[in-house]
Amino acid sequence: MARHLLEIEELRGYYRGIFGIVRAVDGVSLTVDSGEVMGLAGESGCGKSTLAQLCSGSPNPLLHYESGKVLVNGTDIYKIDAEVLRTEVKCQYMSYIPQASMDSLNPVKRIRDFIMDVTMERTGQKLPKSEVLKTAGDHLEKLGLNRNVLNLYPHELSGGMKQRVVIGISTLCHPNLLMVDEPTSALDVTTQKLVIKSLVNLKKAGVIESMLFISHDITVLGQLCDKCAVMYGGKIVEVNTMDGTLNNPLHPYTQALISSVVSYDPERMGKGGLKSIPGAPPDLRDPPPACRFHPRCEYAMDICQTKEPPLEAAKNGSEIACWLY
Amino acid sequence: METILQCENLTKIFISGLIRTKSIVAVKNVTFDVKKGEIIALVGQSGSGKTTVAKMILRLIEPTSGQIIFNGKNALSYDKREYYRRIQAIVQDPYSAYNPFYKVDRMLEEVFSLYENNPSPDERKKIIHSTLERIGINPEEILGRYPHQLSGGQLQRFLIARPLMINSELVVADEATSMLDASTRAGILNLLLSLKENEKISVLFITHDIAQAQYISDRVLMMQNGEVIEEGLSDRVFSHPSNPYTKELFDSVPQLHKKWEF
Numbered sequence: 001m002a003r004h005l006l007e008i009e010e011l012r013g014y015y016r017g018i019f020g021i022v023r024a025v026d027g028v029s030l031t032v033d034s035g036e037v038m039g040l041a042g043e044s045g046c047g048k049s050t051l052a053q054l055c056s057g058s059p060n061p062l063l064h065y066e067s068g069k070v071l072v073n074g075t076d077i078y079k080i081d082a083e084v085l086r087t088e089v090k091c092q093y094m095s096y097i098p099q100a101s102m103d104s105l106n107p108v109k110r111i112r113d114f115i116m117d118v119t120m121e122r123t124g125q126k127l128p129k130s131e132v133l134k135t136a137g138d139h140l141e142k143l144g145l146n147r148n149v150l151n152l153y154p155h156e157l158s159g160g161m162k163q164r165v166v167i168g169i170s171t172l173c174h175p176n177l178l179m180v181d182e183p184t185s186a187l188d189v190t191t192q193k194l195v196i197k198s199l200v201n202l203k204k205a206g207v208i209e210s211m212l213f214i215s216h217d218i219t220v221l222g223q224l225c226d227k228c229a230v231m232y233g234g235k236i237v238e239v240n241t242m243d244g245t246l247n248n249p250l251h252p253y254t255q256a257l258i259s260s261v262v263s264y265d266p267e268r269m270g271k272g273g274l275k276s277i278p279g280a281p282p283d284l285r286d287p288p289p290a291c292r293f294h295p296r297c298e299y300a301m302d303i304c305q306t307k308e309p310p311l312e313a314a315k316n317g318s319e320i321a322c323w324l325y
Numbered sequence: 326m327e328t329i330l331q332c333e334n335l336t337k338i339f340i341s342g343l344i345r346t347k348s349i350v351a352v353k354n355v356t357f358d359v360k361k362g363e364i365i366a367l368v369g370q371s372g373s374g375k376t377t378v379a380k381m382i383l384r385l386i387e388p389t390s391g392q393i394i395f396n397g398k399n400a401l402s403y404d405k406r407e408y409y410r411r412i413q414a415i416v417q418d419p420y421s422a423y424n425p426f427y428k429v430d431r432m433l434e435e436v437f438s439l440y441e442n443n444p445s446p447d448e449r450k451k452i453i454h455s456t457l458e459r460i461g462i463n464p465e466e467i468l469g470r471y472p473h474q475l476s477g478g479q480l481q482r483f484l485i486a487r488p489l490m491i492n493s494e495l496v497v498a499d500e501a502t503s504m505l506d507a508s509t510r511a512g513i514l515n516l517l518l519s520l521k522e523n524e525k526i527s528v529l530f531i532t533h534d535i536a537q538a539q540y541i542s543d544r545v546l547m548m549q550n551g552e553v554i555e556e557g558l559s560d561r562v563f564s565h566p567s568n569p570y571t572k573e574l575f576d577s578v579p580q581l582h583k584k585w586e587f
Contacts, residue, residue, distance in 0.1 A: 043508060262534070265539075
């Protein structure tokens with residue numbers, strides 16, 4: 001049986017502020033096995049990034065961890081000391097690349113100095129410069145970058161290169177699990193393809209074992225993921241194989257989402273055929289009771305308004321949270 | 326079909342710096358026309374000059390050379406009021422298109438200043454209500470609210486009421502759906518399609534998203550580095566691109582039911 005690299009159990013994380021309590025992640029359970037690429041899909045504001053932040057163990061201000069477990073390689077990251085988490089779990093077992101992380105490179109430092117700092121921080125000792133730069137250069141070459149990138153400043157790099165440098169820096173210590181949040185949403189389609197290719201190559205080369213890939217664009221997820229979890233209103237509504245999600249979606253929300261995706265198809269002729277989902281995403285300060293999708297769902301029944309559907313195994317190894325199944 | 330807009334050899338060069346000037350050719354010899362009741366997609370990656378073309382058509386910047394002919398007359402010779410009655414724009418970010426201090430109604434009230442005869446308050450209300458119903462908005466739900474109380478999709482839909490109210494002939498939609506979610510995006514695209522079908526309003530749809538361009542357009546212009554590199558009926562271009570750059574671009578677009586080979 002495959003090893004569970006990341007196990008999330010009944011995780012809850014709320015934003016607390018003067019605006020009230022936003023239940024952004026509300027009872028999410030998910031496992032990522034070794035060797036697996038898990039995609040996380042959903043509309044904006046459904047809690048995808050919040051979930052990843054909670055899994056990284058250091059959520060932003062205002063986001064509070066409430067309850068539940070996050071096990072990374074068997075260690076509950078909310079039970080251990082923050083310093084231990086930072087030095088021993090992060091980068092070794094898991095690495096998290098937040099959204100827009102390519103703008104986080106220090107503009108007055110060359111990439112090589114940045115990498116020197118990171119390795120010193122991670123290993124706790126001063127390694128010879130030539131050695132570090134050699135391994136870093138090899139590592140960047142795996143991502144399809146030239147070794148010379150090390151001598152450049154961030155402003156000299158294009159968006160796709162910066163993104164790959166960031167991916168390179170966060171995988172320097174060969175983490176088992178890599179969590180990437182929207183790595184390609186600010187990029188053009190051609191660079192998007194390059195970045196996705198280099199992520200797949202990293203996995204093939206054995207640098208990382210598995211990946212949690214977050215994107216709002218389900219066509220991108222379809223290119224590299226084995227499994228796909230769909231989130232809606234702070235909850236996971238469907239976990240299925242990627243092909244199953246695309247070709248045979250079961251949950252009404254997934255069905256609606258797939259039928260509203262505008263996708264390019266060279267063989268398609270003619271127009272029309274797209275459906276939009278009526279209504280608006282729920283306000284997570286005051287989410288609808290029971291099933292959060294019922295106000296917009298065309299199959300809504302009485303039970304949907306009174307009792308919350310659990311995430312249960314359905315056919316073909318999928319898990320669905322819906323009273324229809 | 327009659328041609329309503331013609332762009333002839335449009336060129337825009339931006340010059341920066343005072344002493345050591347540097348010039349950037351943003352748009353180079355772009356020629357195209359828009360016919361009545363047609364959706365034209367202007368597709369290109371970032372920095373290809375799509376928005377500069379839109380700005381020139383909207384008379385926000387003046388072309389360095391070349392001319393824009395709107396309904397047989399040079400666009401620059403129109404009175405601005407008259408011009409904006411016939412051409413309207415939908416922009417990318419619906420939140421910044423509204424003034425957050427005013428109710429959204431004001432957005433439509435402003436349009437009445439472009440009317441030739443000034444309608445009475447009762448008539449105004451009637452016009453607003455009937456237009457909103459035509460685009461599938463329940464007026465009770467949206468009127469009298471502030472922009473922050475509405476979703477991006479609703480705001481964008483509301484903006485589309487403007488060209489309808491004054492019977493504009495051309496709508497320039499610059500990345501109008503890029504900020505919206507997949508589920509609301511389809512609704513806006515379908516609304517633009519229905520504008521074309523029912524009201525015979527032409528749309529210049531500017532986007533970087535090839536999938537959306539394929540879905541919506543009758544004709545397509547591919548831009549790269551300020552030049553139009555391929556032009557044609559969208560059924561032909563999207564299935565058999567002839568330009569090598571276009572081909573490469575289309576190959577990089579993720580498809581729903583086809584996986585890349587790594």
